[in-house]
Amino acid sequence: MTAPRTVTAAASPGPGPGPGPARRGWRAPSVIPGFGPTLGITLGYLGLVVLIPLAALVWRSTELGAAAFWDLARDPRTLAALRTSFGAALIAAGVNAVFGALVAWVLVRYRFAGRRLLDAVVDLPFALPTAVAGIALAALYGPQGWLGKPLAALGIQVAYAPAGIVVALVFVGLPFVVRTLQPVIAEIDREWEEAAASLGARRAQTVRRVIAPSLLPAWATGFALALARGVGEYGSVIFIAGNLPHVSEIAPLLIVIKLEEFNYPAATAVGVMMLSISFALLLVINLLQAWNRRRLTDAR
Amino acid sequence: MTHSPVARRSGGRRRTRRAVVGLILAAGTLMAPSLAGAPAAQAATPTLLNVSYDPTREFYRDVNAAFAEQWRAETGDRVRVQQSHGGSGKQARAVIDGLMADVVTLAVPVDIDAIAHHSGRIAADWRTRLPHGSAPYTSTIVFLVRADNPKEIADWDDLVRADVAVITPNPKTSGAARLNYLAAWAHALRRFDGDEARVRAFMSRLFANVPVLDTGARGSTTTFVRRGIGDVLLAWENEAHLALRELGADAFDIVRPARSILAEPTVAWVDGHVDARGTRALAQAYLRYLYSAEAQTLAARHFYRPARPEAVDWTRAERLPAMELFSVDAVFGSWSAAQATHFDDGGVFDQIYTPAGKGAR
Amino acid sequence: MPANPTAPQAPPPPTGEPPLVRAGLIAVAMAFLAAFLLMPLVSVFAEAFARGPAAFLAAIAEPDALAAIRLTLTVAAIAVPLNIVFGLAAAWAVTKFEFRGKALLVTLIDLPFSVSPVISGLIYVLLFGAGSALGPWLQGHGLQVLFALPGIVLATVFVTLPFVARELIPLMEAQGTAEEEAALTLGAGGWATFRRVTLPNVRFALLYGVLLCNARAMGEFGAVSVVSGHIRGVTNTMPLHVEILYNEYNFLAAFAVATLLALLALVTLAAKTALEWQRSQRRRAAGA
Numbered sequence: 001m002t003a004p005r006t007v008t009a010a011a012s013p014g015p016g017p018g019p020g021p022a023r024r025g026w027r028a029p030s031v032i033p034g035f036g037p038t039l040g041i042t043l044g045y046l047g048l049v050v051l052i053p054l055a056a057l058v059w060r061s062t063e064l065g066a067a068a069f070w071d072l073a074r075d076p077r078t079l080a081a082l083r084t085s086f087g088a089a090l091i092a093a094g095v096n097a098v099f100g101a102l103v104a105w106v107l108v109r110y111r112f113a114g115r116r117l118l119d120a121v122v123d124l125p126f127a128l129p130t131a132v133a134g135i136a137l138a139a140l141y142g143p144q145g146w147l148g149k150p151l152a153a154l155g156i157q158v159a160y161a162p163a164g165i166v167v168a169l170v171f172v173g174l175p176f177v178v179r180t181l182q183p184v185i186a187e188i189d190r191e192w193e194e195a196a197a198s199l200g201a202r203r204a205q206t207v208r209r210v211i212a213p214s215l216l217p218a219w220a221t222g223f224a225l226a227l228a229r230g231v232g233e234y235g236s237v238i239f240i241a242g243n244l245p246h247v248s249e250i251a252p253l254l255i256v257i258k259l260e261e262f263n264y265p266a267a268t269a270v271g272v273m274m275l276s277i278s279f280a281l282l283l284v285i286n287l288l289q290a291w292n293r294r295r296l297t298d299a300r
Numbered sequence: 301m302t303h304s305p306v307a308r309r310s311g312g313r314r315r316t317r318r319a320v321v322g323l324i325l326a327a328g329t330l331m332a333p334s335l336a337g338a339p340a341a342q343a344a345t346p347t348l349l350n351v352s353y354d355p356t357r358e359f360y361r362d363v364n365a366a367f368a369e370q371w372r373a374e375t376g377d378r379v380r381v382q383q384s385h386g387g388s389g390k391q392a393r394a395v396i397d398g399l400m401a402d403v404v405t406l407a408v409p410v411d412i413d414a415i416a417h418h419s420g421r422i423a424a425d426w427r428t429r430l431p432h433g434s435a436p437y438t439s440t441i442v443f444l445v446r447a448d449n450p451k452e453i454a455d456w457d458d459l460v461r462a463d464v465a466v467i468t469p470n471p472k473t474s475g476a477a478r479l480n481y482l483a484a485w486a487h488a489l490r491r492f493d494g495d496e497a498r499v500r501a502f503m504s505r506l507f508a509n510v511p512v513l514d515t516g517a518r519g520s521t522t523t524f525v526r527r528g529i530g531d532v533l534l535a536w537e538n539e540a541h542l543a544l545r546e547l548g549a550d551a552f553d554i555v556r557p558a559r560s561i562l563a564e565p566t567v568a569w570v571d572g573h574v575d576a577r578g579t580r581a582l583a584q585a586y587l588r589y590l591y592s593a594e595a596q597t598l599a600a601r602h603f604y605r606p607a608r609p610e611a612v613d614w615t616r617a618e619r620l621p622a623m624e625l626f627s628v629d630a631v632f633g634s635w636s637a638a639q640a641t642h643f644d645d646g647g648v649f650d651q652i653y654t655p656a657g658k659g660a661r
Numbered sequence: 662m663p664a665n666p667t668a669p670q671a672p673p674p675p676t677g678e679p680p681l682v683r684a685g686l687i688a689v690a691m692a693f694l695a696a697f698l699l700m701p702l703v704s705v706f707a708e709a710f711a712r713g714p715a716a717f718l719a720a721i722a723e724p725d726a727l728a729a730i731r732l733t734l735t736v737a738a739i740a741v742p743l744n745i746v747f748g749l750a751a752a753w754a755v756t757k758f759e760f761r762g763k764a765l766l767v768t769l770i771d772l773p774f775s776v777s778p779v780i781s782g783l784i785y786v787l788l789f790g791a792g793s794a795l796g797p798w799l800q801g802h803g804l805q806v807l808f809a810l811p812g813i814v815l816a817t818v819f820v821t822l823p824f825v826a827r828e829l830i831p832l833m834e835a836q837g838t839a840e841e842e843a844a845l846t847l848g849a850g851g852w853a854t855f856r857r858v859t860l861p862n863v864r865f866a867l868l869y870g871v872l873l874c875n876a877r878a879m880g881e882f883g884a885v886s887v888v889s890g891h892i893r894g895v896t897n898t899m900p901l902h903v904e905i906l907y908n909e910y911n912f913l914a915a916f917a918v919a920t921l922l923a924l925l926a927l928v929t930l931a932a933k934t935a936l937e938w939q940r941s942q943r944r945r946a947a948g949a
Contacts, residue, residue: 026760026761028758028759030759031846032757032838032842032851032854033851034753034754034851035757037750038753038754039758041747041750041751042747045750045822046751049815049818049822050773050819051769053787053819056787056788057783060787077650099689102690103694105686106686106687106690109677110683110687112687116934118691118694120927121699121702122694122698123873123876124701125698126876126877126880127876127879127880127925128919128923129880129899129904129919130882132900132916132919136701136702136705137701138527139526140700140704142528147700159527175873179828179873180827182869183828183832183866183869184832184835214835217831221831225827228771228775229775231775231777232776232777232778234778235778235883239519242513243514243515244510244511244513245650245653252779252780253515255777255779255780256473257472257473258645259390259783260390260472262418263645266645268787271776271777274775274777274780275772278776279768279772281775282772282775283764283765286765286767286771289764349892357909385891386891391891394891396790396791396792397786398789398790398791398796398800398807399807399808418792419791518908522907543910547910
């Protein structure tokens with residue numbers, strides 16, 4: 001296995017000036033080759049596939065004009081839809097962060113009957129078309145469904161209520177947390193845990209002080225990705241949400257409605273709003289991670 | 301650095317390489333037929349692309365087979381009609397954005413108007429180019445209720461009762477649902493002698509009874525039939541009959557209100573595309589064929605109301621009960637006027653659904 | 662994580678939880694997966710096989726279904742390799758070097774995840790549609806991008822772009838650059854270093870990334886639905902075909918094709934399991 005280096009993250013004890021305050025210019029010098037080609041491929045590909053098309057989106061939304069854009073952004077219905085989408089995605093990402101981490105830990109660390117099956121099932125939300133997922137979940141959590149019926153007896157309505165949106169988003173977001181954490185958990189060196197234990201740390205302390213910090217970056221990434229994916233999800237949600245304006249109408253549905261009216265500028269404007277909020281969320285999480293990395297590096 | 305064994309690495313590499321080669325070979329085998337097969341099939345027979353809406357799949361499958369047979373008998377040539385189905389508005393947008401449809405057969409005339417208006421690839425006077433306003437078959441809105449009609453739903457007024465849950469798709473995303481809405485509005489307009497405040501109150505109460513707004517007509521059917529939600533489904537007559545046939549004739553009944561709206565699914569060839577592809581004659585022959593005795597009979601068999609009932613072979617199809625039907629133009633002036641007043645952004649439908657307007661007005 | 666209640670009596674193994682906690686964690690994980698993943702899967706399978714395996718096979722062997730399967734595999738076979746190359750390049754650039762704007766770059770890589778499928782189809786319509794600046798030129802040259810294979814591939818590439826990079830970056834970050842620097846000091850070239858040092862180290866993360874990328878490429882519905890045109894037997898991918906069948910009230914066939922998609926994802930997982938097993942064998946042989 002690799003050297004006990006997991007916790008030090010990007011600390012680079014090798015030759016050459018390390019990262020951090022010593023950097024000169026916009027990038028720190030390094031002996032490792034390939035910066036130009038790889039960054040070139042990355043930027044070129046990103047530009048062609050992501051940035052130019054998204055620029056077309058932003059460009060089209062400017063046809064609306066600043067005043068109309070602002071009115072749309074303040075429209076109670078837009079706000080309600082954005083709140084529904086972001087609120088449900090936040091709750092779902094939170095659920096996934098807790099249970100997804102648990103699932104990843106159990107799948108990597110323990111051996112038990114059915115482990116391989118469970119491991120395989122985790123990818124399911126990517127493979128199943130979202131519409132199928134929505135149909136299956138609506139059938140399951142609907143008033144006649146296997147789970148919906150007992151829940152209804154308890155007075156809990158899941159399908160065709162905002163809770164249904166959360167269920168669908170937990171489904172689509174789960175693999176992000178599990179699959180981001182799994183390789184990192186597998187990489188944690190047991191020697192560190194043994195060392196902590198031999199130094200008298202109790203298991204809970206080891207988990208908190210040794211394991212959790214090394215999982216934090218991947219965990220945050222998984223949470224961020226699950227959140228981002230949930231915000232934009234459409235296919236599975238429309239089958240289970242109920243889609244009532246102001247109650248269970250999600251922002252992507254609002255875009256579809258604007259498109260039906262041939263109102264491309266308004267549709268793209270709602271898209272740009274969603275995009276900006278998601279981008280800001282992701283950027284904050286990535287900056288926090290970069291900051292965390294530097295903090296760990298400097299502490300050494 | 302704790303790891304060193306070079307042998308382990310190179311063994312892994314060899315296996316990795318083998319796996320990669322295998323994957324590429326597998327991908328190649330899979331792609332070969334699709335790359336080689338597609339052009340060959342297209343060169344052999346002329347094709348038409350019919351861009352249609354959701355509920356016409358079964359109907360056009362039969363029509364296309366019959367037309368190909370008749371075309372071959374007449375000209376000796378083969379013809380293959382490709383189908384594209386989806387929500388009517390979404391399909392119109394795809395054609396505007398460049399989907400190379402030879403003919404469009406959509407749910408409501410506004411969708412073809414939109415293509416004509418936004419792309420200019422259909423002549424503006426398209427409704428006059430074919431008989432019966434380019435509507436070879438029509439339909440209307442009826443109620444699908446649970447078996448034996450336990451809630452005793454008979455007419456539009458029953459839909460606003462407090463104990464009735466109504467299922468309809470969202471008029472903002474579904475062309476079919478716009479007719480549901482307009483039919484209810486027209487009923488209320490007549491009932492309240494044109495008192496618009498009371499008509500709005502009626503519509504607010506009606507939509508307060510809707511627990512789920514699916515985005516499309518078939519989604520609503522599923523919600524009603526498979527999920528068991530709601531007491532009555534507002535549906536196109538042909539859809540209601542199809543649901544009855546496919547999903548259980550014992551479990552549901554069709555209730556026809558005293559008066560309902562005339563649904564006019566319309567058809568047109570796309571001038572800009574048929575000229576570019578050299579398929580104008582074929583496309584026109586195809587659409588004219590929809591008025592033939594055989595196609596009219598097929599329409600009746602699929603529970604549409606044929607434009608030329610006298611041509612239908614009624615031994616092969618079931619006659620639908622006569623109903624008093626009014627057209628959108630008669631009540632609302634025109635489709636585009638109805639669209640602008642009711643369904644555009646901030647229109648009457650949106651007002652019904654503002655939190656303040658809900659129920660209170 | 663719950664604290665250890667039985668510590669004084671029986672000291673647990675230093676790097677594991679006591680059996681009771683372990684069983685509890687497994688039970689919670691299983692219950693969670695059952696409610697959110699297994700039961701939907703079971704209900705889909707149950708529908709697909711409601712009338713036995715013969716009906717299932719008949720639904721899949723139908724010509725339109727076969728055309729959809731072929732198209733889906735073709736699209737994945739183009740989109741996945743593109744994103745592997747991109748993912749490796751991006752992960753190398755991001756994790757082996759320190760430069761300004763890195764967080765921004767990573768965020769841009771993540772961005773396609775957060776774009777609604779409705780939008781990720783629409784952007785290509787805005788770019789290549791008949792009403793766009795490029796549209797008339799494309800049409801004049803007889804190039805069909807939208808409502809044909811290129812458009813479907815583009816939308817799929819967009820949706821699946823982050824997967825490989827996103828799996829590699831956290832791991833390569835955790836691994837640091839020391840091993841590569843050591844190899845370079847010993848005189849290995851850059852390419853050789855990548856192949857012999859980096860690639861074996863990240864093999865499993867790469868594999869995860871490819872699996873997820875592939876699964877999502879085959880399963881994507883929303884974005885592809887916008888750019889496909891839904892022409893039966895020509896531009897219908899498997900997920901779109903599922904929708905069509907479902908809308909035809911042909912539930913059995915719809916769920917049969919959906920099941921096949923799930924199985925295709927599971928096949929790639931079997932490959933992963935085999936590789937993992939190989940590695941454990943090798944490690945045992947090497948005595949590590």
